[in-house]
Amino acid sequence: MFVPGLYDVHAHLADSRLSAELPAILQRCADEMQAVLVNAARQPEWQKVLEIAQKPGMYAALGLHPFFLHEASDDWLAQLEKLVAAELQSGKLIAIGEIGLDCWDGRKQIEQQKNFLRLQLELAHKFSLPVILHNRRAWPDFFGLLKELRCSRLLGVCHHFNASRQIAKQALDLGLYISFCGPLTYTQSNRLRELAKYIPADRLLVETDCPDLPPQSQRGAQSRPWMVEEIMHCITELRRVSMSTLQEQIADNWQSLFGKQIRKVFTEIRKRK
Ligand SMILES: [Zn+2]
Structure with missing residues (x-):
């Protein structure tokens, strides 16, 4: 179902910074890209993400990013579950995200963050959806929480992966995919570049985190989904593969990661006939 081309597994097209330009962005995505997974960061974006996902080639991930937990409503989990249950059969809601833990600013909120993450992991499990981490x-x-939950397999994506090789191995052992974005293309990103050579081809993905993390040629500006191409160019050089080989691999990886969600819809349609 997913054919070779450009795929962005992590873009924030519902971000209010993009509102004015959104129709033009969607048009260019439709012209140049196979698929974009539109990730929600905040509860007020959920409806907008679902609306964008109605377009061909657009898909939705719904969740709460660790930075925006404070603005979630008291009944956020019930709301999220209701939307997921209602949208699942559309084949357009294909993941729970963006969710996770962020200790950039210290560990003050870690227990609250772990609690929100646990609830969202349980929701993903309930609906057999991959997660965007x-x-x-x-x-x-994160690994400690999974142990507490007795979770030894997890389907999903480590977005903007930027940790050590040892952590990458732990994530891969769980079954997770590793996604690279703009910073990979910065000339000083030696550690990231080594990692991009190390990740097995069948676990590799690319993303832009649009409108953030622009690739080298756009530094200082915002990123856009089609800029995955620059990140892919960088990967073809690092791994010494052709662009068409990498495009095929990424389409295959989308298929093995999200194919089940899409297949479910086709089975439903067949059943109804
Ligand atoms: Zn993001």
């Missing part, structure tokens, strides 16, 4: 300076807490 944002973990920063919090990997030991």
Whole structure:
């Protein structure tokens, strides 16, 4: 179902900074890209994300990013579950995200963050959905939480992966995919570049985190989903593969990660006939 081309597994197209330009962005995505996974960061974005996902090639991930937990309503979990249950059969809601733990600013909120993450992981499990993970300076807490939950397999994506090779191995052992974005293309990103060579081809993904983390040629500006191409160019050089090989691999990886969600819809349609 997913054919070779450009895929962005992590873009925030519902971000209010993009409102004015959104129709033009969606048009260019439709012209140039195979698929974009639109990630929610905050509860007020959920409806907008679902609305954008109605477009061909657009998909939705709904969740709460660790930075925006304070603005969630008291009944956020019930709201999220209601939306997920209602949207699941559309084949457009294909993941729970962006969720995770962030200790960039210290560990003050870690227990609250772990609680929100646990509830969202349980929701993903309930609906058999992959997760889009944002973990920063919090990997030991993340692996510890999974252990508490007796979770030894997890389908999902480590977005903007930027940790050590040892942590990458732990994530891969769980079954997670590793996604690279703009910073990989910065000339000083030696550690990231080594990692991009190390990750097995069948676990590799690319993203822009649009409108943030622009690639080298756009530094100082905002990123856009089609800029995955620059990140892919960087990967083809690092791994010494052709662009068409990498495009095929990424389409295959989308298929093995999200294919089940899409297949479910087709089975439903067949059943109805
Ligand atoms: Zn993000």
